[in-house]
Amino acid sequence: MKTLSRCLIRLRNFVTGGHGDQRLREELEDYVVREAEANIQAGMSEEEARRQARLKLGSAEAIREQYHAEEGLPLLEYLAQDIRFSLRQMRRSLGFTLVVVLTMALGIAATTTMFTVVYSTLLRSLPYPQSERIVAIHDTRITGRSAGGLMTGPRFYDIEARNRSFSSLAIFYFDESTLIAGKKLPIYVKGAGANAGFWDVFATTPMLGRIFNAKDDVPHAPQTLVLSYTGWQRLFGGDPNVIGEQVKLDQQTATIVGVMPRDFSAPGGVDLWHAAQFVPSNWGNDRGDGLRDIIVFGRLRSGVTRAQAQGDLDRIGEQLRREYPSSDGAWRFTSETLREDRYGNGQPALVALLISSALLLMIACINVANLLLSRATTRQREVALRRALGASGWRVAFQFFVESVLLALAGGGAGILVAFVLTRIAATSLPGILGQPGTIHMDGIVIGVALLVSVATGIVFGVTPVLETRKVQLHSALKQGETRLGGSSGNWLRSVLVGVTGRSISCAAGGCVAVGGVAVELGEAATGI
Numbered sequence: 001m002k003t004l005s006r007c008l009i010r011l012r013n014f015v016t017g018g019h020g021d022q023r024l025r026e027e028l029e030d031y032v033v034r035e036a037e038a039n040i041q042a043g044m045s046e047e048e049a050r051r052q053a054r055l056k057l058g059s060a061e062a063i064r065e066q067y068h069a070e071e072g073l074p075l076l077e078y079l080a081q082d083i084r085f086s087l088r089q090m091r092r093s094l095g096f097t098l099v100v101v102l103t104m105a106l107g108i109a110a111t112t113t114m115f116t117v118v119y120s121t122l123l124r125s126l127p128y129p130q131s132e133r134i135v136a137i138h139d140t141r142i143t144g145r146s147a148g149g150l151m152t153g154p155r156f157y158d159i160e161a162r163n164r165s166f167s168s169l170a171i172f173y174f175d176e177s178t179l180i181a182g183k184k185l186p187i188y189v190k191g192a193g194a195n196a197g198f199w200d201v202f203a204t205t206p207m208l209g210r211i212f213n214a215k216d217d218v219p220h221a222p223q224t225l226v227l228s229y230t231g232w233q234r235l236f237g238g239d240p241n242v243i244g245e246q247v248k249l250d251q252q253t254a255t256i257v258g259v260m261p262r263d264f265s266a267p268g269g270v271d272l273w274h275a276a277q278f279v280p281s282n283w284g285n286d287r288g289d290g291l292r293d294i295i296v297f298g299r300l301r302s303g304v305t306r307a308q309a310q311g312d313l314d315r316i317g318e319q320l321r322r323e324y325p326s327s328d329g330a331w332r333f334t335s336e337t338l339r340e341d342r343y344g345n346g347q348p349a350l351v352a353l354l355i356s357s358a359l360l361l362m363i364a365c366i367n368v369a370n371l372l373l374s375r376a377t378t379r380q381r382e383v384a385l386r387r388a389l390g391a392s393g394w395r396v397a398f399q400f401f402v403e404s405v406l407l408a409l410a411g412g413g414a415g416i417l418v419a420f421v422l423t424r425i426a427a428t429s430l431p432g433i434l435g436q437p438g439t440i441h442m443d444g445i446v447i448g449v450a451l452l453v454s455v456a457t458g459i460v461f462g463v464t465p466v467l468e469t470r471k472v473q474l475h476s477a478l479k480q481g482e483t484r485l486g487g488s489s490g491n492w493l494r495s496v497l498v499g500v501t502g503r504s505i506s507c508a509a510g511g512c513v514a515v516g517g518v519a520v521e522l523g524e525a526a527t528g529i
Helices: 002-015 017-041 046-057 060-071 074-092 094-123 153-162 197-202 229-236 306-323 338-377 380-388 393-429 444-461 463-469 474-480 489-525
Strands: 134-141 166-181 187-194 223-227 246-249 252-259 272-275 295-300 331-337
Touching: 017 046, 074 094, 074 393, 094 338, 094 393, 094 444, 134 306, 134 338, 153 166, 153 295, 153 306, 166 197, 166 229, 187 229, 197 295, 223 229, 223 246, 295 306, 306 331, 331 338, 338 393, 338 444, 338 463, 393 444, 444 463
Parallel strands: 187 272, 223 252
Antiparallel strands: 134 295, 134 331, 166 187, 166 246, 166 295, 223 272, 246 252
16 A cells, blocks of 8 residues: 555656656755855855855755655656657757658658558458458369369359358359449449358448348349449449349349448459359259359358368369269369468568568668767767766666657658558559458558557667767867767777668668569469459
């Protein structure tokens, strides 16, 4: 209880620090006045009486520091003091501040932009419940060129009938249609036909209305549509009363039954989904390659691993190769996770770009460290004066660290703003699925990581001026005034920084050349879900 009370008193003194410090000053002055009066009564002159009173009191500044150490939160007080001092220094050297901030902003912006892309694709949870259980199922030719994983209807229904690993299976295919809403002109739309199991696999609740179900997904049933968020906005202006509205889709009457959330993109880039209304008899006995046009996903049963599911698919594929050697003999089923299916081809390029941008940030940090090192040589006399007035070495070092972190945070804030603009551009200009709405966007985690990186870089490049200030010789610094730091240590450190900068530039250039080739592959491969 005493400890808690003591902490609360320290916190109160810190919050009301100005008032407490003023009271202490008044008490010290009152003590000096009373002692001086006693000395005057003892026969001293007024000037001598006050001098003797102050000598008896001792160092007022030492008393104040001891008071703050015992009754306040000294570390936070030092931090507040150093922040105010650093801000004054930054205002006094505005040109230097702008150069450092812009240099850091460049590195932070590039790194944050690339981290946003990597985090959005390779790290962030996909917007589907238990997305790790969603598996893409591809039909792959055993030898020779495949058809991009596309499957025929009969082979899909064979999987549906024979598998032991999936709780539900989804098919969809892309189509291009013309939509007429009311008396509006016909509009070209990107659509996808899907079965009822599609919604079971991705298990996402619609934002408005409902999804089409098994009763809607049979031949000759009234056609139903589910709008994507972008399709809802583009075609109907976000009208919440669109549910139940009848439209013409390729001259067939269809009813809008639902609208999906903004982040639902399976597949991305479509305006609507309509019921496929397929049954096995649609294909008859034809299992030919000319009918490969559907994409298949499955949701694993509880407790089933992807390796077990792949073994199940291998078993089914072997059965079909024996039963239909002419049409199925050259094909096998493969599987991969939903994330691998979406972004697997682009992962090497994304990681390489992130590494290159990190090297760019390293170059920016080294450049800033060089600037701070040069500036430290011109502040030799300032450091010497502070040390002569009683400041300890760690207090001077702490102030330099605070100044470095403030510069880094300013650069980080500017870099985050630039990264936000670059991310918006990247979100619409990257190829394939990377450029689809909602795939790439900044969030609180990305901003938090960027700020942490800014603080870390501030501490890193703040080490160099601290190392140099520790070598300041008080007598020579006060005698010579503002001169450069003597000795070879500063030249040695600067040489190291220049050497590392050169190697970093070489690495970054090599990385960019390597990424160029991978980026071409990314543009060719990232063509959809």
